[in-house]
Amino acid sequence: MLDHVFISVSDTVRSVAFYEKALAPLGIIHAHDYDGKDGPPGHPDLKGFGANGRVFFWLREGVVEGRAAHIGFVADGIDQVDAAFAAAISAGASQIHPPGAQLHYDPRYYAAQVRDPDGYSLEFVHKEWQH
Numbered sequence: 001m002l003d004h005v006f007i008s009v010s011d012t013v014r015s016v017a018f019y020e021k022a023l024a025p026l027g028i029i030h031a032h033d034y035d036g037k038d039g040p041p042g043h044p045d046l047k048g049f050g051a052n053g054r055v056f057f058w059l060r061e062g063v064v065e066g067r068a069a070h071i072g073f074v075a076d077g078i079d080q081v082d083a084a085f086a087a088a089i090s091a092g093a094s095q096i097h098p099p100g101a102q103l104h105y106d107p108r109y110y111a112a113q114v115r116d117p118d119g120y121s122l123e124f125v126h127k128e129w130q131h
Contacts, residue, residue, distance in 0.1 A: 002056070003056065004055070004056045004057070004058060005056070005057060005058065005071065006044075006046070006058045006059075006060055007058075007059060007060075007069055007071070007118075007120060008059075008060055008061065008062030008063055008064055008065070009059050009060070009061060009062070009064060009117075009118050010061070010064045010117075010118055011061075011117075012045075012047060012059060012060075012061045014117055015047075015059050015116070015117065015118065016030060016047050016059065017091070018088075018091045018092055018093070018116060018117055019049055019057075019059070019116075021087050021088070021090065021091035022084060022087050022088035022091050022093065022114075022116070022122070023049060023057075023073065023084070023087075024087060025075075025080055025083035025084040025086075025087050026051070026073055026074070026075055026076075026080055026084050026124065027051045027052075027076075028049050028050065028051045028057070028073065029049065029050070029051065030047065030048070030049055031048055031049060031050045031051075031055045032048040032050070032055050033045070033046065033047055033048065034046040034048060034058075044060040044061070044062065045060065045061070046058045046059065046060050047059040047060075057071075064118045064119065066115070066116075066118045066119025066120050067119055067121075069120050069121070070120075070121040070122075070123065071120060071121070071122050071123070072111075072122075072123040072124075072125050073122065073123065073124050073125070074125065074126075075124050075125060075126040076126070076131065077126055077131075078099070078110045078126055080124070080126065081099050081110055081111060081112050081124045081125065081126050082099045082112070084112070084124035085098065085099050085112035085114065085124055088114045088116075088122065088124075089114065092117055093114035093115060093116055093117070093122070094114060094115045095113075095114055096113035096114055096115060096121060097111075097112065097113045098112055099111070099112035099124075100112070106127070106129075108127065108128035108129055109125070109126075109127050109128075110125070110126045110127075110128070111123050111124060111125040111126070112124050
């Protein structure tokens, strides 16, 4: 199980605003900012997002390799997938695929996929058998 992931973004202010809107339907909030000067030399400033007392998704300003990452966010049902997709599109994401059953995986795998402003592939997913 993963504890956390960092991605580099080209504009922290823009990305924080995007993720605050896109992840809100999933109950994921902008939960913590970490000042890099509080860490070891060279530690980046971080913007952390999380839920249920855990911060697990972090943004740092830096070189963007948007096509190098695909990040799947758990949704508690198909309504959350639909809402997260709509929120992300409204916040400036581009569509990869709209909400729907991903039959190539399993008929109970419901997801939607977008690209964030830096080109990262984001998936909002509900896997019925895992909930």
